[in-house]
Amino acid sequence: MSTAREIMNSGIQTLNEDQSLAEAAVLMRDLGVGSLPVQTADGALTGIITDRDIVVRACAEGRDLASTKAGELAQGIVSTIGPDEPAETVVDLMGTQQVKRMPVVENGTVVGIISESDLARNVAEDQVHHFVQMVYGRD
Template identity: 85%
Template structure:
């Protein structure tokens, strides 16, 4: 049985909700990622911010990236998954919630992230079909 721990991207870096969108964009660039978990000052996971959020919801609206906090645009967390959950559970959860990224949390700490590309590389074709239908096939 393949688990979240086996397919996740580990070594995930987070951004605090009070850090700026400029800092978030620079971190994404430097890390080569398209999203970052957003944490409160106390370390609680409060959301995810994507490169698309920064472009579509900040740049296009003329916001000042240096002064707008990442937490202002962060999408709230729909779900997280534990590191020992099987891929079938991951596919079902991501599909039913129509999310393309899923934080992996262990004892309240973000230890990894699973993306749709991780699924494509690591799960059976029928499970990928199920995921794609759930996320992209709905009207």
């Protein structure tokens, strides 16, 4: 059985909570990602910000992207998972929490992130089905 470490995207880039949404958008574009974990200055994980947060919650509300801080919109972390946890545990936790991204943390440091697409590529079909049912309530 595979582990979180085997299915995660490693080398994850994080964003400081004091960085602007404009900086977050540029970083997402440059990295080709749709979300970034947000941390405090001392490295504590405070949430995740997505490209959707920037567009729907900031742009649509008329916020200034240069002055609005990532920490203002970062969605709180429901939970994280350790890199050596079995993939089945990852699927169950993401499904129970109804999250599409799960940060992988080792010794207090974000070492990767697992997205729903990582699950689709790396876990058994029945586990993907289980995840989809839990998160989206459908087959």
